[in-house]
Amino acid sequence: MISLIGFSSLFLSLVSNLVVIITFKFSKTLTINKVFYSALYSGTFFIVLSFLSLVWAFISSDFSNFTVFQNSHSSKPLLYKITGTWGNHEGSMLLWLMIMCFCNMFFSFNKILEINLKKLTIFFQSLLFILFCLFVITTSNPFLVNSLNVNEGLGLNPILQDPALAIHPPVLYIGYIGYSLVLSLAIAGLILDKIDLLWIKATKTWALFCWSMLTGGIALGSYWAYYELGWGGWWFWDPVENLSLMPWIAGLALVHSLTIVHQEQLLKQWVVFLSILCFSLSIIGTFLIRSGILTSVHSFATDPSRGIFILILFLVITGFSFIIFILKSKESSGRLNLLFINKTSALIINNIVMLIACFTVLLGTIYPIIIEVLTDKRISVGAPYYNSVVLPILLPGFLLMSIAPALSWQTNKLNKAKYFFYTLVFVSIFSLFITYLTNFYIWGFIGTTLGLWIIAASLLSIFNNYKASNKISLHNNALFAHIGIGIVILGITFSSVFQIESNHSIKINETINIGKYSLKLNKIEIVEKSNYQELIGNFNLYKQGKLLSSIKPGQRYYHVPKTITTEAGIYHNWLQDFYLIINKQKENIWSIKMYQNPLVSFIWIGALFMIISGIIGMIKK
């Protein structure tokens, strides 16, 4: 019954959006104009209804629904029944559709854009919705009836039963799919030849919004990977991570170029190109994951017919957009105010660097596919490639970022260059000192200096702005984001270069020494929960005899499906994380693995800075 309501609403939202498409042409008259908007809102209403039906089917453990049967179990806690809704391919595609509709609806509240441009954007967004809705209905229907008569489901993958993962996909999706609106806006602007200041303003708001959400989604995902996967790291260059990174980098380039256009009224083609690119990368990412071409920790049930459908969608949407881009782009007459080194040229170089980085990641991700098609051999491209290729590409970008605030828009002169120079010298000496105290690693030195310098230079610029206007204005938000990047760089550098890893065997009541610290295993407990049984090691961590904290790593045995997951025990500290994993070795002897990750929390603190600055950028006048 609930599946029937869900499917009917899904179908009605498709019909509503078709009405939007049909009435668009005649919406000059007032009545039809009303129909146009009502259809848009009813489309959103129906898709929300459809989504809620699926959520309800999960909550009530309605195993007559095939998606629920495959991805849920009656013994799961309520939270994970709800989040199970988007923990699978079908449900997540329904979420995708709902976000598309929401974007369209919120965009329709825009009051500043010219009415034709607005309507054409809504038209294209509805068209995109229809394409994806057809995809869902034909290949990924979440409301299929289960042919087996069962009273129990197959269960949700235990590693997905986690609070961080409950909100990670929706947040990530809002960013990922929000770019569809940026694309619609770009195509509408191109066709109507309305790439003007208002268009830039609207695009900027959406681009910042999507980018902030994407940042949040990626940060949550990496945090989850950090404490759930039990590998001590937080970024694995997993294909799915890469695929979310690409629109993020392109979106970052977009946000930056929108500032130049703002100032110089130029580079419109470039901005339009990036607007198209962001969503294209989102679709190709979706294609590669959902078709099952790339496998990773994010496993979705795969089906070749889905792959072909999304590939066609990708080719149609991206191909169409780029053809419009070719046909409608005008020869730009204006000339860029490019000097050897001013803000504009720095931003352009930064854009090029980011695009190269984005392309490098794309290449690494699809290279195995190309090789397999050409030579029939299977290879895999992993972390070494990305670490050795992407990082050096990003370096010049980071360098530019640190001096960017000192550059001017109009001249080659550096504003207050000597202060920035002094800061650099001071920071370099300081980081040399730090690396001298520990061990000298070249990457450690570069990372520390760069991170500190970016933070210092940004703070200096905020201070200069304050002196000039005598108040801290919201316009410092870009500098605020740069401080975030600096913090992230410090976090990445310290947690990777200065990470200490050690393995030990331990008995109950035994104490082992690890450097300045000592670790005691008090007892082993076994805890029964409704959906799993957990073995927990109860450890005390001491520093020079003083108790710091207890750490409780564990292993969970999930009943349905039968799986064991590692639960890392983490003692968080602003400066250092103690990350502990436990395993049974022999009778009464436990093997433990300990990672000391210095400054690892900086990575997520920095991400938070970026998100906040993005949101400030959206709302500032």
Next chain:
Amino acid sequence: MRKAILFLPLVIVITIGIFLSIFLLQGKDPNKPPSALLNKSLPNFKISNIYDGSQSISNQNLEKKFILINFFASWCAPCKAEHPLFFNLKKQYPNLFLLGVNYKDKRNNAIKFLNQDGDPYDYVGVDNEGSLGLEFGVFGLPETFLVNSEGKIIYKHLGPLTKKIISDEIVPIIK
């Protein structure tokens, strides 16, 4: 020249599209990595009978004909789904030896399952500890292996069998 650059994104998109389509149309499935066991001989094993623990069967005393090894358990719903298909398969190809391996299960539950849904297997062995599963590289139920008359593993399927998979992939081999 400027116009030519505008074409670049489209060209890249089409190139990527071509490679991805070829990949998809070739029907390559990365979920089926070439198993390390494929084209290798059966690992050495000895498993006891589920109904009578004193009897056992090993890879040496298996007959020299096609053998279908199916890992299943009573707690595994997809196993329940593929289970009826074995009756048909056995009826059509009586010469095929069906070896069921009851994997990480409770003996009583397994016997109850076989009584309820029927027992299509020629022999059902017990692998409570999952040690035989480890030898075969089983990581999800159900999993099915096909062994030829020379004792070599020539086919592996992960997940429940369907009518289509049996008629498209297994029947052409054993026919």
